[in-house]
Amino acid sequence: MDIEKAIKLRQSIRSYSDKDIEEEKLMKVMEAARLAPSAANRQEWRFIAVKSSGTRKELSRAAKGQQMVKEAPVVIVCCAVTDGHIMSCGQKCYPIDVAIAIDHMTLQAVELGLGTCWVGAFKADAAKAILDIPKDIEVVEMLAIGYPRQKLEVKDKPRLSMDEILYKESWPEK
Numbered sequence: 001m002d003i004e005k006a007i008k009l010r011q012s013i014r015s016y017s018d019k020d021i022e023e024e025k026l027m028k029v030m031e032a033a034r035l036a037p038s039a040a041n042r043q044e045w046r047f048i049a050v051k052s053s054g055t056r057k058e059l060s061r062a063a064k065g066q067q068m069v070k071e072a073p074v075v076i077v078c079c080a081v082t083d084g085h086i087m088s089c090g091q092k093c094y095p096i097d098v099a100i101a102i103d104h105m106t107l108q109a110v111e112l113g114l115g116t117c118w119v120g121a122f123k124a125d126a127a128k129a130i131l132d133i134p135k136d137i138e139v140v141e142m143l144a145i146g147y148p149r150q151k152l153e154v155k156d157k158p159r160l161s162m163d164e165i166l167y168k169e170s171w172p173e174k
């Protein structure tokens with residue numbers, strides 16, 4: 001599958017079939033994360049692959065009861081081991097780096113016929129308690145992953161137009 005097709009096919013999947021993910025496919029998805037770029041190649045990301053349905057139920061409770069967290073056969077809890085390094089541009093690098101790794105995962109997943117959904121609406125402290133994650137570790141995001149209940153099809157994405165997001169040469173005048 002070419003990258004343009006994967007980008008267009010990727011969409012948030014909130015309903016998953018019972019089918020487990022083959023270990024080989026899961027490892028391919030994780031390899032896509034491992035190969036992602038990061039600021040100064042810091043690679044602060046760490047991932048916990050949660051398959052236990054009991055643990056996913058607990059994580060779902062920490063995530064406002066979101067159904068997909070218990071329904072998806074695997075939830076990747078995306079963390080960072082970080083000193084909170086701030087780049088010269090003023091931004092922390094760890095959330096950016098973890099997000100890039102997650103995006104790699106979502107696109108690799110599409111190529112393998114898998115669906116994903118980012119989960120940012122969750123209580124990090126609760127996730128830490130459930131997974132024995134030390135206090136000094138950041139829990140950035142969760143990613144639900146599994147076989148979508150419905151076939152992935154290219155759909156119109158509700159997005160701003162190019163004119164609204166791409167400015168020419170400088171910030172536009174009001």
Ligand SMILES: Cc1cc2nc3c(=O)[nH]c(=O)nc-3n(C[C@H](O)[C@H](O)[C@H](O)COP(=O)(O)O)c2cc1C
Nearest residue numbers: 010011012013014066117118119120121122141157
């Ligand atoms: C950082 C981030 C956090 C998100 N958190 C959630 C979430 O907690 N629950 C959810 O259902 N979707 C979540 N989403 C999915 C977005 O709602 C979705 O990506 C957006 O509406 C665009 O739809 P699409 O992914 O189908 O293209 C999140 C997406 C991102 C990038």
